[in-house]
Amino acid sequence: AQTVTQSQPEMSVQEAETVTLSCTYDTSENNYYLFWYKQPPSRQMILVIRQEAYKQQNATENRFSVNFQKAAKSFSLKISDSQLGDTAMYFCAFMKPANNDMRFGAGTRLTVKP
Amino acid sequence: DSGVTQTPKHLITATGQRVTLRCSPRSGDLSVYWYQQSLDQGLQFLIQYYNGEERAKGNILERFSAQQFPDLHSELNLSSLELGDSALYFCASSAQGTEAPYGYTFGSGTRLTVV
Numbered sequence: 001a002q003t004v005t006q007s008q009p010e011m012s013v014q015e016a017e018t019v020t021l022s023c024t025y026d027t028s029e030n031n032y033y034l035f036w037y038k039q040p041p042s043r044q045m046i047l048v049i050r051q052e053a054y055k056q057q058n059a060t061e062n063r064f065s066v067n068f069q070k071a072a073k074s075f076s077l078k079i080s081d082s083q084l085g086d087t088a089m090y091f092c093a094f095m096k097p098a099n100n101d102m103r104f105g106a107g108t109r110l111t112v113k114p
Numbered sequence: 115d116s117g118v119t120q121t122p123k124h125l126i127t128a129t130g131q132r133v134t135l136r137c138s139p140r141s142g143d144l145s146v147y148w149y150q151q152s153l154d155q156g157l158q159f160l161i162q163y164y165n166g167e168e169r170a171k172g173n174i175l176e177r178f179s180a181q182q183f184p185d186l187h188s189e190l191n192l193s194s195l196e197l198g199d200s201a202l203y204f205c206a207s208s209a210q211g212t213e214a215p216y217g218y219t220f221g222s223g224t225r226l227t228v229v
Contacts, residue, residue: 035217043202044116045157045220052215091156095217099162100145100208101170102218106156 002027004094006105013082014113020067021077021108023092029053032096034068034075039089039107048090051075082112117141120205120221128229132193135224139186139207145169146188147218148180149204157204163188195228202226 003026013019025034036048051059051068058066063083067076079086089109095102117140127133139146148160159172163182174180177195182188192199202225206218 033215033217037217037220042222043225044222045204045206045218047217047219050215050217093217097215099170100147101159101162101172102147103159104149104157 002029002032002094002096002101002103004092004103004105006090006092006108008108009106010109010111012111012113013079015082015084017082018078018080019082019110021079021090021092021110023075023077023105025073025075025092025094027073027094027096029096032094034066035093035095035102036064036066036075036077037091037093037104038086039091040085040087045091049077079110084112084114086110087112116219116221118205118207118219118221120203120224122224123222124225124227126227126229127195129195129197131195131228132191133195133226135190135192135203135205135226137188137190137205137207137221139188139205140219143207143209143219144186145208146182146186147206147208148174148188148190149206151202151204151223152198153201160190192226197228200226200228 034051092105119138144165149157160174162170202223206220
């Protein structure tokens, strides 16, 4: 079974600074998808960014980018120019396309300080 | 509004009771997924349906059951409730087809409190 590990339960960053959240996963699959979801205090799950394993280029979405290291099975999220609204739980997720089974890490609680 | 509708938003019930959580997927989505999120924890996969049929099952208790109806809405039934069942229950849906490369769209969840 695939496992997703987020080793940082909590992190904090000053507003306008850059922060990187770590995620590693374990799989024997070659084709899969990786995601970062944000869960603000409202508890809504919001997709931040996604990466397809067969694409070498790292995904970017405005201030959010990933560092995808397939051989190392690492998928970190970098948030640039952090904003107060980025304060949330961030979940890394792995999905096998064969059955759309998505598994989540335990999450990292990020606090952006003014 | 994500397009995935979950009702009710909040539910308070006593131990031993049975409740039904309802989910309407985003228009056009055939797949529905249920997840449980206990306080300050990650999301635990419960069960997945595709076009009315069960496709995958996670760590779902025998006291829990689900189904997806012809109109594609889904219901999660929780019976003989225990205090430990208190959690946020998410429903999510994914686009048509057998793959979901763009991930899921989540509903806003149902907060279940068992007292």
